[in-house]
Amino acid sequence: MTVSPPTRGTRWRRTLCGGLPRLDVTRSSTVVEYVHHDLAGEPRTGEREVVGETIESARCHWCNAVDEVELVDRPAAGS
Template structure:
């Protein structure tokens, strides 16, 4: 199940406990990265272009509810 992504006008809210700030998010990301290896072989990602991203589930950190998240308006945006 895909979970809707928050926007500039919306944010997540747990429907069970009302939490607005703490969530564990499971997502799948496809990205193209420019990786620079130093002379010792240690990699550093210098550029990252996200090709696609899917949020698979959101779990509330307060009450541990899984997939009980809805989008609500952010304050001052309605």
């Protein structure tokens, strides 16, 4: 099961315990990296572009519920 990512106007809330922070998120990413090897052969990543990402699961750090999250609206600034 994949989990929908939060947006600028939403955030995750756990449906079982109602908490907002503290999720252990497992995600798979497809990236393009520019890797430079120095003269000694040590690789260094110069640029990194994420071209795709899937959130595979979100586990509550406190109650251990897996994928029991929902998207809720973020509060407006100053409220």
